[in-house]
Amino acid sequence: MAKPRLAVVGIGLIGIRHAELVAASEDAELAAIADPSDAGPREAERLGTRHYADYREMLDAERLDGVYVAAPNQLHLEIGLACIERGIPAVIEKPLCDTLEAGADLVLASEAKGVPLLVGHHRRYNPRVEATRALLQRGELGRLVAVNAVWAVRKPDDYFVAWRRTAGGGPILINMIHDVDCLRHFCGEIAEVQAYGSSAVRGFEVEDTAVVAIRFAGGALGTVTLTDAAPSPWGWEAGSGDNPNIAASDENCYRFLGTDAALDFPNLTVWRGAGPEPASWAEKVFPTRLDWAGHEALPRQLAHFLEVIAGTAAPRIDGRDGLATLAATLAIKDAIHTGRPARPVAPPPAP
Template identity: 45%
Template sequence: MPSRTSSASGPLVRIAVVGTGAIGRRHALFCMEEPDVSLVGIVDPAESAGGFAADLGVDHHRSLDALLERHKVDGIIIAAPTQLHRDIAMVAISHGVSVLIEKPITVLPAEAAELVVAARSTGAKILVGHHRRHNPVVQRAREIVTHELGRLLAVNVLWALLKPPSYFEPDWRRRIGAGPILTNLVHDVDLLRYICGEISSVTAQTKASARSHDVEDTVAVLLAFESGALGTLIGCDASPSPWSWDLNSGENPLLPLSRENSYRFFGTEGALEFPDLHLWRYRVDGEPGWTQPISRENRTVHVAADAYRLQLQHFVRVITGEEEPLVSGEDGMRSLQATAAILESAMTGRSVDPSRLT
């Protein structure tokens, strides 16, 4: 099946997907459905990737270099394992091709910095795949926290669920670096930066007590923000629990919806539960305070599309020069630094300034 070359709005944006894990396949399917995109190929050395590409009617290549030799490409989505992000992205950027890199941007902040410098020299754009920022509920929460809570004082985040034994059958998921901090909580750290501002200090402890694995299963984090607000973040992948963005937001159709709220923001004028957007504040005559009844206002947001689809549409506009990346390479690097600071603090027993990590 030949790739489409144009739509009613003009020439199609030619995109290739690197990596055919669960997220890579999801990216590829969205590319096939997006009217302004032509999926030109799949890159993955695995034999199974060839069958997936054949099902979609596109070419399969074992390396990005091989694809770029044969196809003209406008953008590349990188959904390979994180340890490969830097090298794959550098190939694309060296050809002047813009990239959407799944989170985290790289393993080390220094690798992310290399990509940023390279992109500046070639003109390629970097969009980091912190897809939750594209969710209208997240954007509305940011507006409420910024404009309706008064001065932000504190935030509390719970991320807890039970990963079954089958999840850990691949050996790499039991090893250092594959735990919930870098795999899952990097999303929450990025949302906290997006909604609350930059993180200036991180203090953390981790435990690996629920399973006989090398990797952590539980983490407690104290955050200080440049604004003066404080935050706490509890993460655990070994407890039956309904409190996590994954189970609360309804964003992933493969997961059951718990309808609990896992984020709470506290300001001088009100408090917000998230993602359901319950806004709490006093609407009373006289002096407000804990002896008065408090009111709950339910804010609603119409979510018309999957955040991954919205992210792809934004990537197309980044490629065509209509928009700047919502999550740039520098931005993705700062989220990686803040997440890496959790691991550094847990290892050293000291508070860590994320901006000092390289």
């Protein structure tokens, strides 16, 4: 049987990783890439595939089974719609879109046409994320009381091309959205947030730093601290080593607190008392490191995308799921903007 023919739209930081993965895969063919920049023809030659400056031309000229949309956030709607119109399943990089209206339009179009979308919240494919969710769902920490999360790096100055400095870019939509998605995945839906943001270090239109307080619908509370202007060992990519572009630290970035035990993540260390009852403050708690196997999330996302294309699996993170993460993330921006608590906007009903 012929291999599924995939294409990548946008071959920047993340798109090139998708293109390289597909090109190296035994289960798929990299049919083409589309990118208007000078890098396009050069990368196409290196990867042994065709290049188009205009993604619409590519979608019309190539017989494609699936597309990765890895262009700037502000273009996800138009590129996603172009795939849906042609009946081509797509992985839409996160955020699903830069606004809720755009995200809802994309989801409704995919549902109306029956064309599956997979949103690129790839951390969910990481075995440590899977193990943590399973542990929380088994109730091993008791009742979840609170979680605290940190994502702190110093991005290089040349990273800040125009789309990353202006509305629709910024580290809340580019980076914190991953933590929001993980926290939804781990702790359930986010009911309300309060937040502060600051652009005091970089002085861009978008924030460089934010702190968020979360109330989950299930009753637990959470906090997230984010900055792209301060070097640190704390953040998912550093802690997990799941991104070759970010130096690994093996440090934790989340702490979960339950009525029976606590958990460091992503080291997967459970802290628990020695007795059958939850330890009181005079009693020592002891660490137990959990086992997990496997490493990178992106190859597992590709394998799943091929199942979605073949019709043997429903998207693990479909458009609606991506829209819910976007709504919770935009509630954070709303809370920063108004100075008041904000709730994620409910998605539109399915057609």
